[in-house]
Amino acid sequence: MCTAATYKTKDFYFGRTLDYEFSYGDEVTVTPRNYKIPFRYMGEMESHYAMIGMAYVAEDYPLYYDAVNEKGVGMAGLNFVGNAVYQEVDEAEDGKENVCQYELIPWILSQCASVREVRELLSRMNLVGTPFSEQLPAAQLHWIIADEKEAITVEPMKDGLKVHENPVGVLTNNPPFEQQMFQLNNYMHLSPRQPENHFSEKLNLTAYSRGMGAMGLPGDLSSASRFAKVAFTKMNAKSGDSELESISQFFHILGSVDQQRGCCEVADGKYEITLYTSCCNASKGIYYYTTYENHQITAVDLYREELDGTKLFRYPLITGEQIRWQN
Numbered sequence: 673m674c675t676a677a678t679y680k681t682k683d684f685y686f687g688r689t690l691d692y693e694f695s696y697g698d699e700v701t702v703t704p705r706n707y708k709i710p711f712r713y714m715g716e717m718e719s720h721y722a723m724i725g726m727a728y729v730a731e732d733y734p735l736y737y738d739a740v741n742e743k744g745v746g747m748a749g750l751n752f753v754g755n756a757v758y759q760e761v762d763e764a765e766d767g768k769e770n771v772c773q774y775e776l777i778p779w780i781l782s783q784c785a786s787v788r789e790v791r792e793l794l795s796r797m798n799l800v801g802t803p804f805s806e807q808l809p810a811a812q813l814h815w816i817i818a819d820e821k822e823a824i825t826v827e828p829m830k831d832g833l834k835v836h837e838n839p840v841g842v843l844t845n846n847p848p849f850e851q852q853m854f855q856l857n858n859y860m861h862l863s864p865r866q867p868e869n870h871f872s873e874k875l876n877l878t879a880y881s882r883g884m885g886a887m888g889l890p891g892d893l894s895s896a897s898r899f900a901k902v903a904f905t906k907m908n909a910k911s912g913d914s915e916l917e918s919i920s921q922f923f924h925i926l927g928s929v930d931q932q933r934g935c936c937e938v939a940d941g942k943y944e945i946t947l948y949t950s951c952c953n954a955s956k957g958i959y960y961y962t963t964y965e966n967h968q969i970t971a972v973d974l975y976r977e978e979l980d981g982t983k984l985f986r987y988p989l990i991t992g993e994q995i996r997w998q999n
């Protein structure tokens with residue numbers, strides 16, 4: 673399972689948890705403006721917006737899981753297993769632009785300076801299921817794409833590519849986004865304030881513990897529960913607007929849906945865990961992350977790299993707890 677969220681203070685923040693039972697070899701990867709991006713059906717893009725994000729680099733190609741570009745547009749792919757359907761290649765000469773599922777993040781972030789531009793590009797695009805290689809078949813995903821003004825969810829479904837407005841700025845996994853949004857109706861009575869007795873005037877009921885206004889908010893790890901949990905947490909989250917206060921709060925928001933080893937068994941003795949949590953300051957191009965075994969926040973700054981360069985910049989994740997001794 674995975675969860676993605678947006679957050680706005682003075683700057684715009686975008687991040688996700690990546691929950692899985694193994695890592696592909698994730699690296700914080702900067703694609704500079706002049707790295708030539710080879711698209712399977714759309715030719716080679718010679719220059720474009722720079723981007724930073726988490727990727728598995730295969731054959732020198734950045735297979736991004738999530739990234740933001742230098743214009744402050746962020747994007748993340750999350751599992752959508754059983755629902756994601758990709759199209760056949762459109763061979764017509766005046767047909768749509770064929771983009772493979774693994775190319776979607778670079779395709780969009782290399783060209784779009786806003787979600788408005790993303791919508792435009794998506795309307796001309798045909799998302800196809802051609803795999804990157806035999807070893808890496810097409811992942812079944814849906815995406816959240818956001819800038820500081822708005823967020824959308826993109827879902828490739830049996831009856832075509834759906835683009836939904838995403839007013840909560842969060843995404844998890846199944847079921848499809850419209851159902852996730854509908855289920856929030858079930859929680860409209862929840863509140864960060866203490867509840868009052870509407871149960872019965874004849875009973876003397878009291879709020880005997882703090883936090884009872886949100887009683888009923890789910891806490892299990894299913895995707896539908898994480899959607900409600902993180903939506904409630906994000907919509908009610910308050911923080912100062914400095915960089916440190918913002919990122920600290922952002923990690924707390926995603927911390928509300930953290931997955932601990934042992935609680936979600938996916939095969940005999942195999943457990944899904946939160947492999948990493950990211951928080952990107954999309955306005956300033958800084959990618960912060962923690963990993964399951966490293967709670968210290970590590971950062972990579974897009975603008976400390978040669979942005980007009982031609983080669984990828986890659987940072988393997990720093991893992992292992994970093995303990996600051998006090999005596």
Ligand SMILES: C[C@H](CCC(=O)NCCS(=O)(=O)O)[C@H]1CC[C@H]2[C@@H]3[C@H](O)C[C@@H]4C[C@H](O)CC[C@]4(C)[C@H]3C[C@H](O)[C@]12C
Binds near residue numbers: 810
């Ligand atoms: C496994 C990741 C999603 C995690 C997630 O959503 N877990 C939820 C589990 S569940 O369903 O709800 O049970 C996804 C997110 C991005 C994916 C990667 C990116 O799409 C980039 C390439 C795409 C290639 O087709 C496959 C390898 C790959 C490198 C993908 C591997 C894997 O599918 C990733 C890493």
